[in-house]
Amino acid sequence: MPRTALPAALLAACLPAAAAAQEGAAPGWSGIWRNDSCGSGTDSWVLGADLELVINEGDFFAGPVAISPEPLAGWYRYIAGGTSFYIRRDGDSLIFRDLLDPDDEALSDAVNAGEVTPATHSGIWEDTAYHRCERLPAASQLLFGELAAVLLALDAVPRDCGRDAEGGSCMEGIAAALDLGGDGKLNRAELARALRAAALFVDGTGDEATELGDAAGEQVAALAAAPFLASLMLASFDYSGDGSLSAEELAADRFAGPGSDLSDALPGAAEFGAMLGRNLGTLMNLLESLPPGSFPP
Numbered sequence: 001m002p003r004t005a006l007p008a009a010l011l012a013a014c015l016p017a018a019a020a021a022q023e024g025a026a027p028g029w030s031g032i033w034r035n036d037s038c039g040s041g042t043d044s045w046v047l048g049a050d051l052e053l054v055i056n057e058g059d060f061f062a063g064p065v066a067i068s069p070e071p072l073a074g075w076y077r078y079i080a081g082g083t084s085f086y087i088r089r090d091g092d093s094l095i096f097r098d099l100l101d102p103d104d105e106a107l108s109d110a111v112n113a114g115e116v117t118p119a120t121h122s123g124i125w126e127d128t129a130y131h132r133c134e135r136l137p138a139a140s141q142l143l144f145g146e147l148a149a150v151l152l153a154l155d156a157v158p159r160d161c162g163r164d165a166e167g168g169s170c171m172e173g174i175a176a177a178l179d180l181g182g183d184g185k186l187n188r189a190e191l192a193r194a195l196r197a198a199a200l201f202v203d204g205t206g207d208e209a210t211e212l213g214d215a216a217g218e219q220v221a222a223l224a225a226a227p228f229l230a231s232l233m234l235a236s237f238d239y240s241g242d243g244s245l246s247a248e249e250l251a252a253d254r255f256a257g258p259g260s261d262l263s264d265a266l267p268g269a270a271e272f273g274a275m276l277g278r279n280l281g282t283l284m285n286l287l288e289s290l291p292p293g294s295f296p297p
């Protein structure tokens with residue numbers, strides 16, 4: 001993986017949807033939601049303004065989301081992984097509406113095309129109520145707690161980030177979202193945390209859900225690789241030599257030109273995710289092939 005791809009990779013993981021997003025989750029919908037109840041549900045749904053993470057009993061999915069700004073018959077259209085669903089708030093619950101028979105391809109196609117909606121059809125839907133929870137259940141927290149926290153923190157990045165005329169302010173938002181210590185810069189551990197979250201996020205993207213067992217194995221590799229990658233990022237971009245990356249250092253020479261912004265600098269969301277997946281996959285394979293002790297301190 002070329003070093004110059006690393007900050008792009010970090011950005012790609014953080015902002016796969018923002019550059020293209022015209023829509024976003026309605027305010028107050030972001031958070032951790034569980035079906036049934038926080039204690040006994042089977043599924044967790046981490047919903048951010050642009051990104052989501054869905055954890056089921058045996059697998060998980062991560063990716064960009066888009067939610068319509070206006071409701072249809074009280075339901076907001078919500079598009080994830082190219083498939084349309086509907087959601088609405090009901091008090092403290094978030095109601096998720098899917099087709100009763102999601103295997104009915106003709107009907108699914110009509111829903112995805114916007115021809116069949118809750119305003120035009122009834123009796124074909126199945127609703128599931130999700131309840132807001134403070135955190136993921138303990139069993140999920142270990143593997144997904146970091147990604148959930150990073151994903152929700154990115155809600156604070158300006159909504160017009162991808163179209164912002166000044167990429168630098170966008171980078172400030174990203175740096176702030178990932179800055180756990182609150183000093184306005186990203187140190188090696190903060191970069192490593194973002195990279196671990198990025199690796200898991202990429203692991204969960206794609207057409208098929210990823211099995212939890214596979215994700216756990218790859219997270220072990222990411223745990224070892226992330227500090228090494230973070231060191232490479234510091235070696236390449238910490239121009240002031242203080243051991244941290246500032247928003248200015250992340251943005252230097254990249255988003256400075258007149259009229260340049262992230263949407264010019266970065267490819268589309270889908271290509272981006274694929275590129276990042278390839279790069280991280282190659283890198284993980286390389287790192288796994290190295291003998292113990294190969295990592296720098």
Ligand SMILES: [Ca+2]
Nearest residue numbers: 181183185187
């Ligand atoms: Ca910091």
